[in-house]
Amino acid sequence: MHVPTNELEQRILKFLDTRERYERLMPSVREIGDAVGLKSSSSTHAILRDLHSRGLIEWEPRVSRSVRLRRGGGVCPLCGGTGRAPASESVEEPVHSA
Numbered sequence: 511m512h513v514p515t516n517e518l519e520q521r522i523l524k525f526l527d528t529r530e531r532y533e534r535l536m537p538s539v540r541e542i543g544d545a546v547g548l549k550s551s552s553s554t555h556a557i558l559r560d561l562h563s564r565g566l567i568e569w570e571p572r573v574s575r576s577v578r579l580r581r582g583g584g585v586c587p588l589c590g591g592t593g594r595a596p597a598s599e600s601v602e603e604p605v606h607s608a
Contacts, residue, residue, distance in 0.1 A: 519561060521546045526567065526579050536575045 525545045529537050537545070543554035558577060561567045570576040 518546060518548075519557065519566075522557060522561065523566065523579065526577065530578055536578055538575055539577070542577065 522542060522545075525537070525542060539551050539554050539558065542558070543549070543551055548554050548557075558567065558569075562569065565580055567577055568580045569578070
């Protein structure tokens with residue numbers, strides 16, 4: 511598996527890893543870009559396509575909020591973790607307004 515080649519890619523993977531660990535709702539492309547300082551969703555899409563082509567992330571075509579880390583054998587490509595919060599950590603349910 512390829513390792514991210516730059517800091518921006520690493521920040522995106524870390525953001526996705528954190529969201530998968532602590533939230534049930536995955537981020538939108540715009541939220542991913544905002545989290546790492548990208549102003550354009552087009553730029554975010556280009557980076558996500560590159561990460562996808564290298565097998566680091568996956569998503570369902572035409573399904574919003576489906577971007578997630580690809581975990582070969584259940585292991586995060588960035589940190590080697592399982593993507594689950596440790597049992598000892600208390601994780602609160604996020605509040606979403608309509």
